[in-house]
Amino acid sequence: MRQSGLTVITEIEPARADALPGVLRAAEKMDPFGSMKGVHHAAFVILPEIDKIPARLVMETNFDGQLGDHLDELIRHGANLLDNIYANCKDYPAAGARNQPQRVTDYFIKHRVPSTAYYVALPGRARDDICNAIEVYQAAREYLDQCLAQDPAFCKLDQDQVWCKLVEHFRTAGAPKPIRSPVSQRGLGWRARLNALMLLVLSVPGLLVSPILLLIARVYECREARTCMKRRFPIHPKVYKYLNLGRQNHMCTLATVKLSRFRALMIRLVLFITKVLAGKVFILGKLDTITTIHFARWSLIDGNRHVLFLSNFDGTWSNYLDDFSDPPHLNAVWSNTERFPPTRFMLWEGARHIEQFQAHVVEEFQPTFFFHRPYGDHSVENLLRYLQLRDELARAI
Amino acid sequence: MSDKVDREDIQGLLASGYDHLDYASFIFLQVTNCAKARCWLASVADKVTNAEHPGNNRSKNSFNLALTFKGIEALGVASDSIKGFSHEFIAGMNRPEAATILGDNGPSEQGNWEFGARETERDKPIHILVLLYAECEKSMHDFVLDLDLVAPELIGLQQIYRQEATRKPGDRTEPFGFRDGISQPSVIGLIGRRARGDLIKTGEFVLGYEDGKRLKSRIPAIDAWHDPAGYLADHPDYPNDQRVFGLNGTYLVFRKLSQDVTRFWDYVDSQAGGDPQRRELLAARMVGRWRSGAPLVLAPKKPGAEPLNEFLYTPTDPDGLACPIGSHIRRINPRDSLPTSTSRSLEISNRHRIIRRGRKYRIPIDCEQECRDQGIYFIALNADLLRQFEFIQYSWLNNPQFNGLDNDKDPIVGDSDGHTQFTIQATPINCHVKGVPRFVTMKGGGYFFLPGIRTLRFLAHYEPARARSQSAQPSSSPADAASGPRR
Numbered sequence: 001m002r003q004s005g006l007t008v009i010t011e012i013e014p015a016r017a018d019a020l021p022g023v024l025r026a027a028e029k030m031d032p033f034g035s036m037k038g039v040h041h042a043a044f045v046i047l048p049e050i051d052k053i054p055a056r057l058v059m060e061t062n063f064d065g066q067l068g069d070h071l072d073e074l075i076r077h078g079a080n081l082l083d084n085i086y087a088n089c090k091d092y093p094a095a096g097a098r099n100q101p102q103r104v105t106d107y108f109i110k111h112r113v114p115s116t117a118y119y120v121a122l123p124g125r126a127r128d129d130i131c132n133a134i135e136v137y138q139a140a141r142e143y144l145d146q147c148l149a150q151d152p153a154f155c156k157l158d159q160d161q162v163w164c165k166l167v168e169h170f171r172t173a174g175a176p177k178p179i180r181s182p183v184s185q186r187g188l189g190w191r192a193r194l195n196a197l198m199l200l201v202l203s204v205p206g207l208l209v210s211p212i213l214l215l216i217a218r219v220y221e222c223r224e225a226r227t228c229m230k231r232r233f234p235i236h237p238k239v240y241k242y243l244n245l246g247r248q249n250h251m252c253t254l255a256t257v258k259l260s261r262f263r264a265l266m267i268r269l270v271l272f273i274t275k276v277l278a279g280k281v282f283i284l285g286k287l288d289t290i291t292t293i294h295f296a297r298w299s300l301i302d303g304n305r306h307v308l309f310l311s312n313f314d315g316t317w318s319n320y321l322d323d324f325s326d327p328p329h330l331n332a333v334w335s336n337t338e339r340f341p342p343t344r345f346m347l348w349e350g351a352r353h354i355e356q357f358q359a360h361v362v363e364e365f366q367p368t369f370f371f372h373r374p375y376g377d378h379s380v381e382n383l384l385r386y387l388q389l390r391d392e393l394a395r396a397i
Numbered sequence: 398m399s400d401k402v403d404r405e406d407i408q409g410l411l412a413s414g415y416d417h418l419d420y421a422s423f424i425f426l427q428v429t430n431c432a433k434a435r436c437w438l439a440s441v442a443d444k445v446t447n448a449e450h451p452g453n454n455r456s457k458n459s460f461n462l463a464l465t466f467k468g469i470e471a472l473g474v475a476s477d478s479i480k481g482f483s484h485e486f487i488a489g490m491n492r493p494e495a496a497t498i499l500g501d502n503g504p505s506e507q508g509n510w511e512f513g514a515r516e517t518e519r520d521k522p523i524h525i526l527v528l529l530y531a532e533c534e535k536s537m538h539d540f541v542l543d544l545d546l547v548a549p550e551l552i553g554l555q556q557i558y559r560q561e562a563t564r565k566p567g568d569r570t571e572p573f574g575f576r577d578g579i580s581q582p583s584v585i586g587l588i589g590r591r592a593r594g595d596l597i598k599t600g601e602f603v604l605g606y607e608d609g610k611r612l613k614s615r616i617p618a619i620d621a622w623h624d625p626a627g628y629l630a631d632h633p634d635y636p637n638d639q640r641v642f643g644l645n646g647t648y649l650v651f652r653k654l655s656q657d658v659t660r661f662w663d664y665v666d667s668q669a670g671g672d673p674q675r676r677e678l679l680a681a682r683m684v685g686r687w688r689s690g691a692p693l694v695l696a697p698k699k700p701g702a703e704p705l706n707e708f709l710y711t712p713t714d715p716d717g718l719a720c721p722i723g724s725h726i727r728r729i730n731p732r733d734s735l736p737t738s739t740s741r742s743l744e745i746s747n748r749h750r751i752i753r754r755g756r757k758y759r760i761p762i763d764c765e766q767e768c769r770d771q772g773i774y775f776i777a778l779n780a781d782l783l784r785q786f787e788f789i790q791y792s793w794l795n796n797p798q799f800n801g802l803d804n805d806k807d808p809i810v811g812d813s814d815g816h817t818q819f820t821i822q823a824t825p826i827n828c829h830v831k832g833v834p835r836f837v838t839m840k841g842g843g844y845f846f847l848p849g850i851r852t853l854r855f856l857a858h859y860e861p862a863r864a865r866s867q868s869a870q871p872s873s874s875p876a877d878a879a880s881g882p883r884r
Contacts, residue, residue, distance in 0.1 A: 316788070358783075
């Protein structure tokens with residue numbers, strides 16, 4: 001099933017801005033997203049006032065299937081949560097989600113912001129699919145541990161015999177049933193290779209033009225080096241607390257696109273390329289070389305003036321940024337934004353200066369007050385292993 | 398092109414663990430009288446052991462000195478004068494979010510620390526850490542006398558805490574009984590100059606030099622007018638009106654880690670079913686080395702004698718069948734065993750190395766008396782606390798999903814709570830040793846800056862009054878001052 005991202009940005013009532021973080025933190029403890037079958041990671045973030053645009057609330061969800069079904073589920077299971085939170089925002093229907101579900105749906109659709117680029121680590125894997133893989137993996141491990149404890153001779157079996165026993169075990173009524181997923185990693189692998197080949201052929205004209213664009217970018221880089229770009233909003237006082245929420249973290253940054261037509265054009269072009277690559281080539285659990293991201297999205301907002309980046313990832317923020325500092329084409333996105341460490345020809349240097357890059361991210365980071373992680377601490381790499389085992393078991397059974 | 402390493406300015410601890418000196422003393426001091434403390438610092442700055450011949454000249458004692466961020470402030474330098482210290486150093490090891498990163502939870506919570514906790518900071522802030530090494534107790538006593546540290550209150554200092562550590566000559570084991578301190582990075586211009594294989598760039602451990610990515614770490618800098626006598630150097634990467642305060646310095650991590658030896662061996666015994674051979678093998682698998690220090694990857698079945706360190710995992714043991722993937726040494730330095738190409742794995746591993754200078758302790762220090770507590774004073778040196786020490790602690794040692802595992806923490810030093818396991822890779826299926834408890838508890842510590850010796854002289858002769866009058870005048874080029882290093 002196809003996953004999509006919903007981003008809703010709404011203006012906060014000025015009088016309620018101070019209270020909203022507390023409301024979100026309290027709502028996180030109830031977490032109604034847990035009972036929504038089609039929702040993966042979800043988060044609420046508050047954007048500060050920027051360029052005279054008042055403070056705003058961002059809701060980010062990653063869901064299976066159609067937007068209409070997702071909004072129905074959201075309102076059905078999370079009416080109280082939505083009412084509590086959005087009572088602090090402008091224009092939210094006063095009667096609330098339970099009494100006026102259609103008006104609330106319309107409200108979300110009206111304030112929805114499309115993702116300019118969107119990345120999913122496990123495309124086509126519905127939440128039920130992933131939860132089943134975790135359950136099957138854990139059951140398999142428990143069964144094998146049990147076999148080993150009960151019969152020391154078990155370790156003398158060869159791998160095929162162990163596999164047969166495992167398959168037999170999952171055929172019994174007591175064991176969780178491995179479901180058949182509509183996608184397989186092998187199938188995705190073939191699709192990624194084929195897509196890469198096609199894109200390579202299609203991009204030949206673009207590759208011929210790219211040296212010219214990079215040269216123009218270099219001219220802009222030299223010119224921009226002479227100007228001091230001011231910070232657009234103060235650093236959040238508790239930024240370091242919110243950078244490390246746990247084993248899985250959420251990152252939201254709000255960057256300002258450099259003020260020139262060339263930069264505006266380039267960021268749209270680069271995000272378009274990112275969108276194509278993320279959807280067609282990086283479909284095997286890796287965004288280029290980065291294996292820690294579950295979901296990521298870039299949205300151009302405020303008339304393409306700002307870039308909102310939202311992502312869910314494994315590990316610490318510094319580890320994450322270290323990952324980000326390596327693939328050069330990620331520089332291509334951020335080099336079009338203000339105060340990013342200086343790049344050379346858009347692709348080189350920049351994030352490689354890791355200390356400057358970290359300082360820059362700290363400046364642009366927005367704290368996440370509500371974070372829903374449906375798979376506990378399971379990393380992308382481990383989920384891929386669980387899915388592979390479950391898929392093979394499902395095929396064997 | 399690599400820079401020439403200024404070994405005369407770098408403190409000796411970076412180049413040597415002073416292995417020939419068996420008696421160590423770590424004194425934690427608070428500055429109570431700034432002027433007197435600076436006088437004392439001026440009198441001892443020339444005695445600080447440098448990295449030129451720190452261990453090879455068989456000196457009878459060695460002296461190094463590190464400062465906390467508050468310590469630099471307590472010596473008169475206003476906290477906003479120096480730009481470029483890392484957030485982790487400024488906020489310290491006791492900052493709220495560090496407990497999650499370092500695994501200082503449960504019995505390791507700050508409430509149980511003997512020193513360095515946030516709650517005690519107001520009454521007993523730690524400003525200076527003096528690290529002394531001597532041949533024996535007698536020579537240590539003489540050395541303390543020589544450095545005027547017998548009565549610190551007379552020199553404007555107050556002793557907050559003091560730790561002693563001694564060992565038998567030639568003893569290199571840690572309290573669990575394993576040979577310690579084998580795996581040290583070979584650093585260009587500092588350590589292992591005769592070492593074969595790849596040397597790690599100096600900038601990974603000393604500020605002011607190229608690191609593994611051919612970049613230079615941010616060097617804390619101060620406006621030149623603070624230093625009229627010219628103790629500090631200028632630097633081509635920084636504006637002319639700035640001096641590099643942190644050049645040739647590094648960040649020092651001090652942690653008192655108490656080891657529950659009885660619990661460790663009782664647990665290993667219970668899991669081995671009382672079989673002495675299985676007991677030794679299980680303990681060795683948890684560590685990744687036999688007691689002798691011989692690595693399992695080279696001696697998988699029987700204890701080897703040589704504490705070898707030149708090996709990789711992928712050629713002989715890619716799946717962890719000899720040395721489990723979650724063993725202590727494979728976590729703390731995964732070498733080529735991360736799930737990527739060999740060269741990339743080595744590159745990543747080398748970006749997260751630390752120099753370890755720990756010493757084991759026993760309380761009481763007299764071996765004739767019954768032991769009340771034992772462990773190691775863990776001392777690590779690195780140029781970037783976040784990328785090196787804190788990364789290792791969070792992403793490798795305490796990460797339950799390290800390298801494809803799913804509920805394992807470091808079996809020796811991890812912040813286990815009895816619910817994690819230790820996975821032993823085997824064919825046809827892995828074996829899980831369940832319910833690993835916590836064997837190592839944090840008892841106190843902090844983050845320090847081990848400055849270059851020129852910087853110590855600068856601090857010793859710093860004139861806060863002059864700085865105040867200067868700071869009242871407008872800066873000659875405020876734009877430059879705000880811009881930080883020229884890149």
